[in-house]
Amino acid sequence: MSASSRLALFCALVWLSLLVLIAGAVRPATAQDLGPVQALLQDNRQLIEESSRRSIGPAIDALGSSGLDRAPVFLEAWQARSVYQRDADGLFFIGSEADGTNLALDVDTGESVGEITRDGFTQLRPNGGIRSMIGAALVQFQLQDPDPDRRRGALQAIARDAEASHLTALRGSIESEEDPAIRAAKERLERVLTITFDPDETARINAIDGFSGDIGLDVRATLNPLVLTRSEVVPGGEPPATRNVARVLEPGSDSLTIDEAYDQLVAARLAPAMVSTEDIRAALIANISDGSVGEFAVADLDTDEARLAAYQALAAQGIVPSSPTEQEIADALATHTFFESYAERSSAVTDAANATLQSIEFNLIANRSLDFTLDAVSLASIYFLAAIGLAITFGVMGVINMAHGEFIMLGAYTGYVVQLFVPDYTLSIIIALPLAFAITFAAGVAMERLIIRWLYHRPLETLLATFGISIALQQLAKNIFGTQARPFTAPDWLDGAFVLNDVVAISYIRIAIFVLALIFLAIFLFVMNKTRLGLEVRAVTQNPRMAASMGINPDKINMLTFGFGSGIAGIAGIAIGLFGQVTTELGQQYIVQSFMTVVVGGVGNIFGTLAGATMIGGLQKGIEWLNPSNTLAAQTYMILFIILFIQFRPRGIIALRGRAADM
Amino acid sequence: MSTLLEVSGVSVSFDGFKAINNLSFNIGPAELRAIIGPNGAGKTTFMDIVTGKTRPDEGEVLWGEKNQSLLRLSESQIAQTGIGRKFQRPTVFEDQSVEDNLLLALKKNRSPFSVLVFKKAEADTAAIQALAEDIGLSDQLTRKAGELSHGQKQWLEIGMLLAQDPQLLLVDEPAAGMTLAEREHTTTILKDAAKSRAVVVVEHDMEFVRRLECKVTVLHEGAVLAEGSLDHVTKNQDVIDVYLGR
Amino acid sequence: MMERTFLARNPSVLIFIALLALFTLAVTVLSEGLGTGFVSTAMVKTLGMTLCFCLIAIAMDLVWGYCGILSLGHFAFFGLGGYMIGMWLMYARTEDIVIASLAGADLPPTEQEIVDAIGTQIFGVVGSSEFPWVWAFADSLLIQLVLVVAVPGLLALVFGWLAFRSRVTGVYLSILTQAMTLALALYLFQNDSGLRGNNGLSGLQNIPGMADTPQSVLSVWFLWASAVALGLGYMFAAWVVSGKFGSVIRGIRDDEARVRFLGYPVEAYKLFVFTITAVMAGIGGALYYPQAGIINPAEVAPIASIYLAVWVAIGGRGRLYGAVIGAAFVSLLSTWFTGGRVPDVDLGFYTIEWVSWWQVALGVSFVLVTLFAPRGIGGLFDLFINRRTPDRHGADLGPDTGSLREKEAET
Structure with a gap:
């Protein structure tokens, strides 16, 4: 000094x-x-003027623990750098800018005492460290603030960025808390903070044990750093007693290869570095003279062996360091101990944390499975919605409509156009649903009358002709709406998600799609089994000539059935448009999957379609779960699986047998 | 008498409906047999099982001297072992000439590679000519099969069946839609064929069956109801009940 | 002797070969590289690529028009052929560049250094420098040429075996083949597929070791190569369909069950045709992409194979020259319309820009062809040679309902 x-x-x-x-x-x-706050400030005037992070603590604490109403106001102003000290008498004032003038307010009364002038006042400029200390002191006031929103805000602020000092403040605020929800949140946060900040080991362990099986994110975020390990290496045969050792590693085992172990030694400067091919290259280049390195011609140094030989020659002359031999490496590894240690010193705490994390892991898997199931169900409902129209046109009538995807697209664009005219989202959906049905119904009927009617019993040609329609419709949509995605927005009440806990959540829109899928299943079953139309449809598909002789007009029935199937595609388009984005490729994305759904499920059976959708949805999510980074691969593997699946059940999950199956 | 085909205890059901119910049936080499029965008696399903189109739920189908099971063979393998089938409606390859149709059926190696390098020899042309003679189509060889009359198609199909040179012929309603003269010709062809091989004819037309002068098996609800000469079975009370109703 | 009788029996083959040779010679004489320069190099490439399309169209006609399998996945094989040759082209050319750039280094490069540098060059774009296993033979032209044939053939063999074995037919098979090509496209779109994800392989127009040969000359060579491949493909296909084999596969198309009851292993025939056409498609792709210069996963997207079906249907399936005419006509017309060189049609209230309306017109005309001219453009030839179709009296003809789709039996 x-x-x-x-x-x-x-x-x-x-x-x-x-x-x-x-x-x-x-x-x-x-x-x-002087007012009480000013008095307190004057008591600590020296510390405040000094404004050093090391020494300011007592001053802030004095304010924080004073219990004065105006103390937090001052602290907030201080934190915001709007506290000024009058040079003349050293009194502190809160600056308040209004109408271009900066008024000095009394710290106790909040009344203006005049204007802050540049030469008469000095602004306090607390640095970042001090401001965060002030923030910590403020927390206790916010935790007891009469406004519950501010109390919640304070809790969130603490949870985001906790400090040891918060713990005391938090504990102090629980007693007086009256709102039960906030109280519960406070108590939970107190337990979480106890784990990290409480100096008493037993309290920490109790807190940790208390969270056994709790899958909350906050708990996991608190416990995981506790059990974080880092690899260390020390000379000798034992890890130092001061370390909380997680495990001792044996070089050459699965968890620590020889190379990794030696690299660790090198990094800890306990052994000489290996000479890499890069090093050799650099050393050789550095030692080139007259077109050769030592006795080796540069032109010959185009293999690793030749370079190594040249390097060893240099090393033998002592020009470059020699690489450690295998024996030296083995000796170095044998004389050192490799281990992983916890940053947390107390082994009792890490043991408890590990045990709790294990119990959490179990619950986590259960909850993730639930979440996964919900995901799969919602994906399955989308596939089901997209496929149900096909189940009618393809499954019941045997007509393959490759423009089905474009009908879905048509429905989605209907929703978009309706929203252009009807800004109210709820109302627009109520209008769009029947309108989409009507438009795609009409499109379906037109297509049936103009094209498909002439191609019954020529499925391959139907396929090609409807492909033509698909190409044309897609390009038409591109010409009209452009290639960029169009918004079709869900109303507010469909926003957000139903949150069960930190792991399981499902958005309302997915629930709505699920419900819609159920409704369609019910409608389909009702129409096919309980109405005259359904009876006639079944009659016509089973034996058109016989049906015709019974007075049923097969032309009309075919037309209506096809229209019905297409109309449902339109409504599916609304749902899919709400869920994703409305693009001209929207239909294409679903067409192959939809056909797969119908084929895998078993043609001609709506429950087959349901089973197919469930299987494909579940499968896709399952593969995504195993390989979350890659949804493209998931789709690839799913299609491969389906190709294989058809090997074993060529007629689908729910298969018809006998003559009916020969259709 | 040795048996060529032995069907024993075969049952098959479609969605709960028993199309064939514990059916047993034998036929020897060089035998002509007619199968009759009302609609839905299982006549076509029986043929489907023998030719491998339908797999039975239970039972056994044994073939030839070595009692080979047919249930594990595919349709084409069964056809290659020597079972030929003629369908109810004439199914010839309409887009191809009569000659091509017969050439397709002619007994040869059926594997893709040998067919790819196949060249028609003099003997083949002669064999086709002889067959065409038999079925009365010798002056129609270059015509497309689709242009033939209904009866001519039936004969062409029988001709294709003979070209396969099978040991067992399954013929489904050969006389349907034929004129009287055509029927007589058909009868002659079938009776000739039965001299050297087994022939099973499924037929509705009693007059035609009578003309065949052979043993008759009556099927009803997927099982054998009666067996014997036509006169014998038509006197059987069960058969009368089935045909005339109760 | 055999060849002469075959050609004598099929005069159309001779006519086709003569026309093809005439066309190729004419383009050569008019080309920039070897002739007067009347036809631009870009046009020569377009024509060469069109010949490759004709080759895959013949394959499609064989599998669909003759054997009745509507494959919506043959462009997968086309693309695979392109990827196989593309790997060698890209590797060898990058190797040339790398060796040239390392020539000035202080030490002569080791083999490993060269390979590493090539890897960094090729895979830097997908954030990698390691060679994936699929590139194991990329340095060998011979092996990659074998793979051009082997990989599509093997994929077709395995897929076809699975599909035909389980008796998947008709539209089911079409959808399954479409799923196959979709799966392949999605797989290739991934960055870690080992084939550079959606970047694909590029710079394929530069032939390694021929840096001094201008593109104008190379393009004519490729035109010739494509023409030779097309001519051989046409002769092979004509030979296959003209004999008893052709008779069998047309029988399978018209009535699969009947052929089976004649004792033919139908599945083996289908598999044979499916595989051999996949190989033809692979060869077509291997010739196409060096002319196109780039291949990416979008090339094997399902829509490409659908267009292939469109070409063959418009040209007239069940006749080989129909497939060639369809592929050439529609693909050249598409190039012309989407190239923006066709004058817009001003309707007063709306201007039809062909770039955006061509697809609509194509789709609609496709529907019209399917409905009103199922025999396609090739059907026009029937007017001259008075080819007759049998009258079927409109009856259903199969052993069980629907097994013979009457109209589809037509050629």
Whole structure:
């Protein structure tokens, strides 16, 4: 320590003791003139003026624990760098900018005492460290703020970025909390903070044990750092006793290869580095003279063996460091201990954390499975919705309609156009649903009358002709709506998600699609089994000539059935448009999957379609779960699986046998 | 008498409906047999089982000297072992000439590679000519099969069946839609064929069956109801009940 | 002797070969590289690529028009052929570049250094520098040429075996083949597929070791190569369909069950045709993509194979020259219309820009051809040679309902 700084320290100490003396002496007199906050500030004036992160603590604590109503106001102003000190008497004021003038407000009354002038006042400029200390002190006030929203905000702020000091403040605020929800949140947060910050080991372990099986994100975020390990290496046969050792590693085992172990030694500067091919290259280049390195011609150095030989020749001359031999490496590894240690010193805490994490892991898997099931169900409902129209046109009538995807697209664009005219989202959907049905119904009927009617019993040609329609419709949509995605927005009440816990959540829109799929299943079953139309449809598909002789007009029935199937595609388009984006490729994305759904499920049976959708949806999610980074691969594998599946059940999950199957 | 085909205890059901119910049936080499029965008696299903189109739920189908099971063979393998089938409606390859149709059926190696390098020899032309003679189509060889009359198609199909040179012929309603003269010709062809091989004829037309002068098997609800000469079975009370109703 | 009788029996083959040779010679004489320069190099490439399309169209006609399998996945084989040759082209050319750039280094490069540098060059775009296993033989032209044939053939063999064995037919098979090509496209779209994800393989027009040969000359060579491949493909296909084999596969198309009851192993025939056409498609792709210069997964998207069916249907399936005419006519017309050189049609209230309306017109005309001219453009030839179709009296002809789709028996 230099002489001058020693002198400064001495002066400061003198000043401090003087100040304390003066303060003690004059307080009775000044207390009447100054408000309680100002008085407190004047008591700590020296510390505040100094504004050093090391020493400011007592001043902030004094304010924080004063219990004064105006203390938090001052702290907030201080944190916001709007506290000024009057040079004349050293009093503190809160600056308040209004109408271009900066007024000085009394720290106790909040009344203006005049304008802050540039030469008469000094602004306090707390640095980042001090401001966060002020923030921590403020938390206790916010935790007890009368406004529940501010209390919740404070809890969230603490949870985001907790500090040891919060724990005390939090504990202090629980007693007086009256809102049960906030109280529960506070108690939970208190337990979480206890794990990290409580100095008492038993309290921490109790807190950890208390969270057994709890899948909350906050708990996992708190416990996981506790059991974080890092690899270390020390000379000798034992890890140092000061370390909380997770496990000792044996070089050459699965968890630590020889190379990794030696690299660790090198990194810890406990062994000489291996010479890499890069090093050899660099060393050789550095030692080129007259077109050769030592006795080796440069032109010959085009293999690793030749380069190594040349390098070893250099090393033998002592020009370059030699690479450690295998024996040296083995010796180095044998004389050192490799282990993983916890950053947390207490082994009792890490043991408890590991045990709790294990119990959490079990619950987590259960909950993730539930979440996965919900995901799969919702994907299955989308596939089912997309495929149900096909189940009618392809499954019941045997007509293959490759433009089915474009009918879905048509429905989605209907939704988009309706929203252009009807800004109310709820109302627009109510209008769009029947409108989409009507439009695609009409499109389906038109297509049946103009094209498909002439191609019954020529499925391959139907396929090709409807492909033509598909190509044309897609390009038409591109010409009209452009290639970029169009918005079709769900109403507010469909926004958000149903949250069960931190792991399981399902968005309302997925629930709506699921419900819609169920409704369609019910409608389909009702129409096919309970109505005259359904009876006639079944009659016509089973034996058109016989049906015709019974007075049923097969032309009309075919037309209506095809229209019905197409109309359902339109409504599916609304649902899919709400779920994703409306593009001209929207239909294409679903067409192959939809056909797969119908084929895998078993043609001609709606429950087959349901089973197919469930299987394909579940499968796709399952593959995504195993390989979450790659949804493209998931689709690839799913299609491969379906190709294989058809090997074993060529007629689908729910198969018809006998003559009916020969259709 | 040795048996060529032995069907024993075969049952098959479609969606709960028993099309064939514990059916047993034998036929020897060089025998002509007629199968009759009302609609839905299982006549076509029986043929489907023998030719491998339908797999029975239970039972056994044994073939030839070595009692080979047919249930494990595919349709084409069964056809290659020597079972030929003629369908109810004439199914010839309409887009191809009569000659091509017969050439397709002619007994030769059926594997893709040998067919790919196949070249028609003199003997083949002669064999086709002889067959065409038999079925009365010798002056129609270059015509497309689709242009033939209904009866001519039936004969062409029988001709294709003979070209396969099978040991067992299954013939489904050969006389349907034929004129009287055509029927007589058909009868002659079938009776000739039965001299050297087994022939099973499924037929509705009693007059035609009578003309065949052979043993008759009556099927009803997927099982054998009666067996014997036509006169014998038509006197059987069960058969009368089935045909005339109760 | 055999060849002469075959050609004598099929005069159309001779006519086709003569026309093809005439066309190729004419383009050569008019080309920039070897002739007068009347036909631009880009046009020569377009024509060469069209010949490759004709080759795959013949394959499609063989499998669909003759054997009755509507495959919606043959462009997968086309693309695979392109990828196989593309791997060698890209590797060898990058190797040339790398060796040239490392020539000035202080030390002569080791083989490993060269390979690493090539890897960094090729896979840098997908954030990798390691060679995936599929590139194991990329340095060998011979092996990659074998793979051009082997990979599509093997895929077709395995897929066809699975599909035909389980008796998947008709539209089911079509959808399954479509799923196959979709699966392949999705797989190739991944960055870690080993084939550069959606970047695909590029720079394929530069033939390694021929840096000094200008594109104008190379394009004519490729035109010749494509023409030779097309001519051989046409002769092979004509030979296959003209004999008893052709008789069998047309029988399978018209009535599969009947052929089976004649004792033919139908599945083996289908598999044979499916595989051999996949190989033809692979060869077509291997010639196409060096002319196109780039291949990416979009090339094997399902829509490409659908267009293939469109070409063959418009040209007239069940006749080989129909497939060639359809592929050439529609693909050249598409190039012309989408190239933006066709004048817009001003209707007063709306201007039809062909770039965006061509697809609509194509789709609609496809529907019209299917409905009103199922025999396609090739059907026009029937007017001259008075080819007759049998009258079927409109009856259903199969052993069981629907097994023979009457109209589809027509050629």
